[in-house]
Amino acid sequence: MNKNKMSEFLKQTVSFSKKDKLFFPEILKNFDIDEKIIILSPLTANWLVIDRNHTAILDDLIQGKEIGIVAASAEATGNIHIFKKLITQIIAKNFASTTQAPQPLTDNSLKGAYFYLTNACNLSCSHCYMFSGKADSSELTIDEWIIAVNNFAESGGTNITFSGGEILAKRGWFQVVKQAHNRGIKSTLLTNGTMWDSKSISDVAPYVSEVQISLDGPTEEINTKTRGSGAYKIAIDTAKEFSAKGVRTSIAMTATLETIHLFESDFQIFFENQIVGTGINIKISHKLLSGRSVNALTGLNKKIYEEKASRLSEIIYPKSKQRSFALEHKPNILHKNCGFGGASISSTGDVYPCNRIDDVRSLGNIKTDNFEKLIALLNESSKMTDVDSILPCKHCDLRYVCGGGCRIDDYYLLDSKGANSAFNNAELEQNTVKKDFCPDSYKTGLLRQMMSLNDYKFIIE
Numbered sequence: 275m276n277k278n279k280m281s282e283f284l285k286q287t288v289s290f291s292k293k294d295k296l297f298f299p300e301i302l303k304n305f306d307i308d309e310k311i312i313i314l315s316p317l318t319a320n321w322l323v324i325d326r327n328h329t330a331i332l333d334d335l336i337q338g339k340e341i342g343i344v345a346a347s348a349e350a351t352g353n354i355h356i357f358k359k360l361i362t363q364i365i366a367k368n369f370a371s372t373t374q375a376p377q378p379l380t381d382n383s384l385k386g387a388y389f390y391l392t393n394a395c396n397l398s399c400s401h402c403y404m405f406s407g408k409a410d411s412s413e414l415t416i417d418e419w420i421i422a423v424n425n426f427a428e429s430g431g432t433n434i435t436f437s438g439g440e441i442l443a444k445r446g447w448f449q450v451v452k453q454a455h456n457r458g459i460k461s462t463l464l465t466n467g468t469m470w471d472s473k474s475i476s477d478v479a480p481y482v483s484e485v486q487i488s489l490d491g492p493t494e495e496i497n498t499k500t501r502g503s504g505a506y507k508i509a510i511d512t513a514k515e516f517s518a519k520g521v522r523t524s525i526a527m528t529a530t531l532e533t534i535h536l537f538e539s540d541f542q543i544f545f546e547n548q549i550v551g552t553g554i555n556i557k558i559s560h561k562l563l564s565g566r567s568v569n570a571l572t573g574l575n576k577k578i579y580e581e582k583a584s585r586l587s588e589i590i591y592p593k594s595k596q597r598s599f600a601l602e603h604k605p606n607i608l609h610k611n612c613g614f615g616g617a618s619i620s621s622t623g624d625v626y627p628c629n630r631i632d633d634v635r636s637l638g639n640i641k642t643d644n645f646e647k648l649i650a651l652l653n654e655s656s657k658m659t660d661v662d663s664i665l666p667c668k669h670c671d672l673r674y675v676c677g678g679g680c681r682i683d684d685y686y687l688l689d690s691k692g693a694n695s696a697f698n699n700a701e702l703e704q705n706t707v708k709k710d711f712c713p714d715s716y717k718t719g720l721l722r723q724m725m726s727l728n729d730y731k732f733i734i735e
């Protein structure tokens with residue numbers, strides 16, 4: 275809904291009796307920042323933002339005073355507009371209700387998965403963390419992938435991202451995607467976009483919810499540095515054709531440290547000439563993983579890279595940080611994990627708890643292990659690494675808003691003997707996931723994002 279219609283919508287759909295009282299979450303925490311007060315409900319990951327000198331009205335409502343009495347008091351003191359703004363925010367965010375305190379909504383069951391259909395790829399990108407190129411001799415057959423789709427659907431799965439390598443390099447890939455659709459699963463395709471033709475696009479379009487096409491430069495010259503010559507125009511044309519078929523289409527762009535400065539000078543021209551009016555969404559990667567001939571960034575280089583990537587995102591989508599934050603956070607929905615514990619199945623059938631399959635240890639293989647057992651291990655991995663289990667997050671009031679960050683990049687395991695071990699080389703059982711500390715500057719930044727969400731998402735009249 276357009277935010278400028280929010281207040282009118284609420285006027286039409288929400289009415290109170292003067293005798294009504296509001297029920298708030300039992301535990302509330304106050305954070306004083308930038309002349310504002312954030313009223314946080316830690317256990318529902320929900321919050322209000324009010325001016326520092328307007329807390330008295332909220333205090334009256336929290337204490338259980340009737341809405342009519344609080345409204346009358348506000349009107350007598352010339353603060354009725356403050357009362358209306360506060361009520362609008364409370365209802366818009368479902369922070370309190372007239373029947374009972376809102377309850378947290380969380381579902382830890384496994385819903386999404388990555389299926390890496392093949393390691394084969396017609397390109398040889400320098401940053402490829404899958405080191406794709408040749409198909410593995412022991413890759414799953416199409417029949418085995420279809421069984422995996424069926425098993426995943428029966429376990430309650432709802433979303434599969436199909437990737438590779440390049441999925442079109444897997445003969446029979448379409449049968450797998452079609453079967454996912456037949457089982458009620460939403461499918462996303464990750465592709466380099468260079469092997470498609472009009473027929474294959476038309477054939478698959480009814481069976482997928484999203485296609486993401488990789489392009490690593492706003493010009494042919496820049497893209498060639500990463501993906502090789504000739505891929506640029508073909509990938510763009512493929513993206514445009516998918517979008518024209520009504521498929522939600524994204525172009526995912528990853529720059530290296532050596533090319534990202536080139537993006538800044540040419541990106542606006544690319545966006546205006548190639549993207550505007552096509553319906554295509556642009557995704558800029560803010561992280562560069564270790565790849566075929568690229569090392570993961572650390573220290574100052576990492577900071578420079580992330581700042582440049584963030585600046586590019588802001589060029590394309592002003593307030594992109596607020597937008598992404600808003601998409602992640604809905605009232606009373608707990609953000610408990612980064613996604614660790616989600617199923618990722620390699621081309622050979624190995625099952626991993628993260629889509630960065632080169633950075634974690636396999637939990638088993640769908641050829642040899644019971645699928646229900648593998649799902650149970652994945653769910654246990656998710657539970658072990660959620661914010662109620664890891665340190666220092668489990669003691670933080672902001673844990674369900676934050677979600678804790680990347681479990682691979684930010685954490686290590688403290689085993690039962692007290693020795694530190696790298697996350698990617700440690701077993702999950704009987705270990706504590708930990709990072710050394712969470713700086714106050716990070717928490718302050720998160721609180722400011724929480725404040726900015728109000729301005730981005732709601733108009734409070």
